Amino acid sequence: MTEQELVKKLQQADQLAFKHLVDKYQDKVQNTCWGFVKSSTEAEDLTQEVFIEIYESIHAFKFESKLGTYIYRVAVNKSLDYIRKQKSQKRWGVILSILSWSENKELPSMPDWEHPGVTLENKERASILMSKVEELPDNQRVAFTLHKIEGLSYQEIAEVMQVSLASVESLIFRAKQNLKKKLQGYYQQGI
Incomplete structure (x- = not known):
């Protein structure tokens, strides 16, 4: 069909x-x-x-x-x-x-959780990463989640979010930058 x-x-x-x-x-x-x-x-x-x-x-x-x-x-x-x-x-x-x-x-x-798509071996690190993803602005979180966790292409994300391809690229770039800043202290501590 x-x-x-x-x-x-x-x-x-x-x-x-x-x-x-x-x-x-x-x-x-x-x-x-x-x-x-x-x-x-x-x-x-x-x-x-x-x-x-x-x-x-x-x-x-x-x-x-x-x-x-x-x-x-x-x-x-x-x-x-x-x-x-x-x-x-x-x-x-x-x-x-x-x-x-x-x-x-x-x-x-907040319940303890781990998304089934997350493949990190260390549950603590996965939990910390996902908690930082939750802190992203809505549009960045949606774009990042759809791309990195759900595996959608940028074009598919643009269609789902009803935005341009350039907007998706920008949202994911900013999400990565924000996550890098948010996680920088965690990784500098050597945890």
Whole structure:
């Protein structure tokens, strides 16, 4: 089945076509979400949300990009929205606890994690690297994650992020420079 045939069937609410879509893209979507949220449970939930959104919005797909690019874009946007929502909730929780409005609930701590695509032998170093990636500005983090962890080409990243190829090159260059600065002290200590 060609991509166009698949999209047409999805637009007609064909259940077998949707199952085919999920089977084909589920692992990629889940890994993409995991790359941003660092939790397998949250990545699974976001993956479901991504496919629900695709199912509900596929009628608007106009073949201006590849279906895979569209799916990555939805996954990235869902992940970033989730992160923004979490940050907002944490800020609000801090404010409430400062003002003694909370019921002494502890804020959730950052779970220990390792992205399955990370091949570094030393878990501590991988964790430190990924924590520094989390500190990058959103656009740099998205471009860097899609390229270095998900293995997308610059052109594919440009399509997913809806920016120019030059912008992707610049974002990844700046991400590398920022990471170099952030990790410089760690490596100078000889850890």
